[in-house]
Amino acid sequence: MRLAAIIGLVGLIGTQVLAASTLNSGTVNSYTPAEADRARAAVTKAGYTPETIAMAQDGNFFFNAKQGGQTYQVTVTRAGKVYANGGTAAGM
Numbered sequence: 001m002r003l004a005a006i007i008g009l010v011g012l013i014g015t016q017v018l019a020a021s022t023l024n025s026g027t028v029n030s031y032t033p034a035e036a037d038r039a040r041a042a043v044t045k046a047g048y049t050p051e052t053i054a055m056a057q058d059g060n061f062f063f064n065a066k067q068g069g070q071t072y073q074v075t076v077t078r079a080g081k082v083y084a085n086g087g088t089a090a091g092m
Helices: 002-020 033-045
Strands: 049-057 060-067 070-076 082-084
Touching: 033 049, 033 060, 033 070, 033 082
Parallel strands: none
Antiparallel strands: 049 060, 060 070, 070 082
């Protein structure tokens, strides 16, 4: 039962990453390469190393990023503001 839940969660995360990376045009989840570059630059300017875009919606970007050996989920708003969670140790 636990294994099935883990497999389902991994599948869901993989689907979201795939959807975020496909630049769906004409949807609330669509974004251009230039928008993605601006969001990455904002993450970098805030002191994080962006790794992947986990998702984008309505001009907001959600990244997996690193800083100081920890992994963070970082949000970049349409206005370019950057917010990060508390972080977890790398490898967790």
